[in-house]
Amino acid sequence: MSEIQKFLFDGLPVRGAIVRVDSPWQEVLTRRANNSETGAYPAGLSRVLGEMTAAGLLMQSNIHFDGALVLQIQGDGPVRLAVAEVKSDLRFRATATIAPSQQDKIAADATLKDMFNVHGQGRCAITLDADEKHPSYQPYQGIVSLMDEDGNTLPSLSEILQQYMRLSEQLDTVLIVAANETVAAGLLIQRIPVKGEGNLAGAQANTEEQDVLGHNEDFNRIATLAHSLAEQELLELDSDTILRRLFWQETLSRVDTQGREPHFGCQCDRERVSNMLRGLGQEEVSDMLEGDKPIEVGCEFCGAQYHFDAVDVAQIFSAPATNQNLQDGHQLH
Numbered sequence: 001m002s003e004i005q006k007f008l009f010d011g012l013p014v015r016g017a018i019v020r021v022d023s024p025w026q027e028v029l030t031r032r033a034n035n036s037e038t039g040a041y042p043a044g045l046s047r048v049l050g051e052m053t054a055a056g057l058l059m060q061s062n063i064h065f066d067g068a069l070v071l072q073i074q075g076d077g078p079v080r081l082a083v084a085e086v087k088s089d090l091r092f093r094a095t096a097t098i099a100p101s102q103q104d105k106i107a108a109d110a111t112l113k114d115m116f117n118v119h120g121q122g123r124c125a126i127t128l129d130a131d132e133k134h135p136s137y138q139p140y141q142g143i144v145s146l147m148d149e150d151g152n153t154l155p156s157l158s159e160i161l162q163q164y165m166r167l168s169e170q171l172d173t174v175l176i177v178a179a180n181e182t183v184a185a186g187l188l189i190q191r192i193p194v195k196g197e198g199n200l201a202g203a204q205a206n207t208e209e210q211d212v213l214g215h216n217e218d219f220n221r222i223a224t225l226a227h228s229l230a231e232q233e234l235l236e237l238d239s240d241t242i243l244r245r246l247f248w249q250e251t252l253s254r255v256d257t258q259g260r261e262p263h264f265g266c267q268c269d270r271e272r273v274s275n276m277l278r279g280l281g282q283e284e285v286s287d288m289l290e291g292d293k294p295i296e297v298g299c300e301f302c303g304a305q306y307h308f309d310a311v312d313v314a315q316i317f318s319a320p321a322t323n324q325n326l327q328d329g330h331q332l333h
């Protein structure tokens, strides 16, 4: 079962979310495996991509934002790019690009360093791209390196994202994600300011100082419990069991997730691909036509194939452009 649950710790300025995705995650892997251009992901890479998907779902569910949250790792090693994109309704897609002839060289137990940070140039980027765009709109983007302060590659995506949150939001956050070939799952725990809208549980404090002290003690206790969650537990147990095991001494209130459920979905369509071709220019696109063979454009996210013959190409360059943005993730073959 795929689900996301959000919750508050009663009387404490701490909130959380837990996500578990099975068949929609398997669909991402199956579509890739069925793509004759790429073949299946190496196990080490599918694990990271699943972790990115779980993290993206948790982060998207944790903000009030209409648009796409895009988590990317740009690599300097055998994996050039890994992308997980989650829309506000928890529709997600994910893909990765492997450098030419490197597919077979990525070991099943490859680390983040092996795949993305061979020369220390790997980067993790989080982008918020709103649905409603004004002409001057710039998406928000935060970027962090994959290394700690001592120059060592961080061992897991969880630690990279925790570092990101520490450096950007300054909200104490625990983020634990795990994935395998069947499940992508994660747990997020976050300290929230006691004053303001986060104060749903009515926590009271006499002075500012006590307020701050109280926060930290409560958050630290819950964070320690969260950190005791083992990867295997996250992958194998259902969400209710995990929450009960970790937080049986705490009182949790569920937050309505408004029926939102993680599901796979790709936004590619023929019009977007046409716009992408239009952006390349008529000369270049006409050169791609070889005799009677149509141009084939494959979507890296879902594997859909779009074909354009000479008539289609002529039409693209005679019709007025629509105002959709150019989409990446399309590969010309």
Ligand SMILES: [Zn+2]
Pocket: 266, 267, 268, 299, 300, 301, 302, 303, 304
């Ligand atoms: Zn697609």
